[in-house]
Amino acid sequence: xxxxxxxxxxxxxxxxxxxxxxxxxxxxxxxxxxxxxxxxxxxxxxxxxxxxxxxxxxxxxxxxxxxxxxxxxxxxxxxxxxxxxxxxxxxxxxxxxxxxxxxxxxxxxxxxxxxxxxxxxxxxxxxxxxxxxxxxxxxxxxxxxxxxxxxxxxxxxxxxxxxxxxxxxxxxxxxxxxxxxxxxxxxxxxxxxxxxxxxxxxxxxxxxxxxxxxxxxxxxxxxxxxxxxxxxxxxxxxxxxxxxxxxxxxxxxxxxxxxxxxx
Amino acid sequence: xxxxxxxxxxxxxxxxxxxxxxxxxxxxxxxxxxxxxxxxxxxxxxxxxxxxxxxxxxxxxxxxxxxxxxxxxxxxxxxxxxxxxxxxxxxxxxxxxxxxxxxxxxxxxxxxxxxxxxxxxxxxxxxxxxxxxxxxxxxxxxxxxxxxxxxxxxxxxxxxxxxxxxxxxxxxxxxxxxxxxxxxxxxxxxxxxxxxxxxxxxxxxxxxxxxxxxxxxxxxxxxxxxxxxxxxxxxxxxxxxxxxxxxxxxxxxxxxxxxxxxxxxxxxxxxxxxxxxxxxxxxxxxxxxxxxxxxxxxxx
Numbered sequence: 175x176x177x178x179x180x181x182x183x184x185x186x187x188x189x190x191x192x193x194x195x196x197x198x199x200x201x202x203x204x205x206x207x208x209x210x211x212x213x214x215x216x217x218x219x220x221x222x223x224x225x226x227x228x229x230x231x232x233x234x235x236x237x238x239x240x241x242x243x244x245x246x247x248x249x250x251x252x253x254x255x256x257x258x259x260x261x262x263x264x265x266x267x268x269x270x271x272x273x274x275x276x277x278x279x280x281x282x283x284x285x286x287x288x289x290x291x292x293x294x295x296x297x298x299x300x301x302x303x304x305x306x307x308x309x310x311x312x313x314x315x316x317x318x319x320x321x322x323x324x325x326x327x328x329x330x331x332x333x334x335x336x337x338x339x340x341x342x343x344x345x346x347x348x349x350x351x352x353x354x355x356x357x358x359x360x361x362x363x364x365x366x367x368x369x370x371x372x373x374x375x376x377x378x379x380x381x382x383x384x385x386x387x388x389x390x391x392x393x394x395x396x397x398x399x400x401x402x403x404x405x406x407x408x409x410x411x412x413x414x415x416x417x418x419x420x421x422x423x424x425x426x427x428x429x430x431x432x433x434x435x436x437x
Numbered sequence: 438x439x440x441x442x443x444x445x446x447x448x449x450x451x452x453x454x455x456x457x458x459x460x461x462x463x464x465x466x467x468x469x470x471x472x473x474x475x476x477x478x479x480x481x482x483x484x485x486x487x488x489x490x491x492x493x494x495x496x497x498x499x500x501x502x503x504x505x506x507x508x509x510x511x512x513x514x515x516x517x518x519x520x521x522x523x524x525x526x527x528x529x530x531x532x533x534x535x536x537x538x539x540x541x542x543x544x545x546x547x548x549x550x551x552x553x554x555x556x557x558x559x560x561x562x563x564x565x566x567x568x569x570x571x572x573x574x575x576x577x578x579x580x581x582x583x584x585x586x587x588x589x590x591x592x593x594x595x596x597x598x599x600x601x602x603x604x605x606x607x608x609x610x611x612x613x614x615x616x617x618x619x620x621x622x623x624x625x626x627x628x629x630x631x632x633x634x635x636x637x638x639x640x641x642x643x644x645x646x647x648x649x650x651x652x653x654x655x656x657x658x659x660x661x662x663x664x665x666x667x668x669x670x671x672x673x674x675x676x677x678x679x680x681x682x683x684x685x686x687x688x689x690x691x692x693x694x695x696x697x698x699x700x701x702x703x704x705x706x707x708x709x710x711x712x713x714x715x716x717x718x719x720x721x722x723x724x725x726x727x728x729x730x731x732x733x734x735x736x737x
Contacts, residue, residue, distance in 0.1 A: 178541070179543065182541030185533050185534060186543065186551075189534045189614070193554065198579070199569070200569040203579065247472055251469040254462075254465035259465070275715075275722045277672025278672060284479075285476070286696065310472075310475075369560070379674040393563075394675070394678065408568035411564075412557075412565065412569075415560050416557050419556045419560065
């Protein structure tokens with residue numbers, strides 16, 4: 175028994191090393207900008223770069239828009255499927271899993287084919303409509319996680335009784351959805367939202383192929399041209415991811431943790 | 438028990454709704470279906486159709502046979518190799534970590550930080566992950582330097598290169614391992630302590646417990662999760678692109694270059710390339726879903 179526990183500790187220790195050595199190395203590397211001394215110079219340069227602020231703001235705005243569109247798409251659908259169309263559940267669940275099956279690069283390839291500037295719906299023709307297309311792309315990427323989170327939240331409450339109670343008090347559908355259902359699944363919606371934020375903020379493939387000035391392509395550009403700034407940016411990105419996951423933990427105590435990985 | 442029988446026998450109990458509320462109950466999911474059509478189904482279908490057309494739009498199998506030319510075939514093979522290696526490695530290590538944290542006799546406080554950190558690390562991917570590994574195992578990385586200073590061992594002299602099969606595999610495992618931990622934790626939770634005690638009472642060794650009880654129950658979720666990890670790595674672009682530029686010939690990077698500038702000089706061959714990727718990730722996900730269905734019977 176004791177030997178088994180020692181083995182367990184060794185495995186955990188190896189795991190901890192595998193995960194912390196790259197983080198420590200990156201941090202150490204990010205401090206090496208000035209020869210011979212450790213300094214925060216790389217961070218100062220990154221934060222002073224106007225493109226950093228601009229791309230982070232752009233990606234954060236897209237993330238918020240993605241979360242809003244995602245909520246308005248997913249919550250009513252999941253609610254309605256649970257309440258009135260349980261027979262459709264397998265179909266809807268299958269569709270929400272498709273973005274895990276079809277790689278992001280393939281999806282964006284398809285978008286470029288049907289929404290190009292010479293098609294019936296030329297979304298890539300102007301910057302604003304391309305932003306719109308990018309938001310919808312991100313809603314698609316986040317769909318599996320958003321739907322799972324909301325669906326778990328809805329299963330945990332009594333949708334039917336809540337709906338009937340609201341109806342008997344004279345509430346219409348908008349009131350039921352916004353005033354009754356949404357507040358009851360807010361923990362689930364929030365955890366889906368933070369996960370969406372973490373996925374969108376550094377997303378590279380779609381933003382890069384749609385030629386939009388997002389944080390992901392900016393990171394790649396700095397990585398290709400600079401030495402120490404990328405390490406500082408990696409630490410900053412890690413902090414953002416950590417903050418999102420931490421917020422999920424804070425808000426979602428007791429709710430089921432998300433398993434993600436949209437790469 | 439009731440749930441098991443329900444799973445095994447009952448069809449979805451929906452028939453009454455189809456009869457009574459067909460006219461407007463449907464409308465509730467129309468926005469979702471329209472979204473799915475516009476941003477998932479039609480774009481993908483058009484690529485699939487395009488893979489079977491020549492530049493004039495006539496049906497042809499030429500593009501598919503062109504996928505067999507050496508450069509494209511080798512890019513698929515390298516992608517499959519890296520995805521399989523990082524999936525199997527990630528699955529083994531991730532399962533071991535999840536198992537010892539949950540059922541390995543460790544204090545209970547080990548589990549919560551491991552799960553939280555797995556949530557973070559499984560999402561720490563893309564471009565920043567490439568930066569982190571360049572700073573670690575790159576030529577001037579900390580781990581590289583420490584290995585030289587402490588052990589006098591230069592991994593680059595020994596043939597290691599971060600911008601290669603092994604480099605990319607080790608990097609991918611950084612998000613594969615924690616993803617495996619997250620997926621397998623519920624399955625390991627479902628492995629009841631009583632089973633182990635009962636088998637020990639009947640005189641089974643640890644090996645026999647694994648061979649005859651744990652593995653027969655755990656193999657569907659294990660294999661299923663491995664397949665999910667495979668698809669996860671197979672579609673990855675950003676890490677590989679930021680790490681290797683375009684020096685490594687994996688299929689996502691070939692497709693990226695094709696979308697950027699038609700490097701294959703044949704649009705429809707590009708569609709066929711995408712079709713091949715959908716086939717590969719589709720097969721591995723279909724197997725995952727099938728296996729998940731099998732595993733849910735026991736792990737309740």
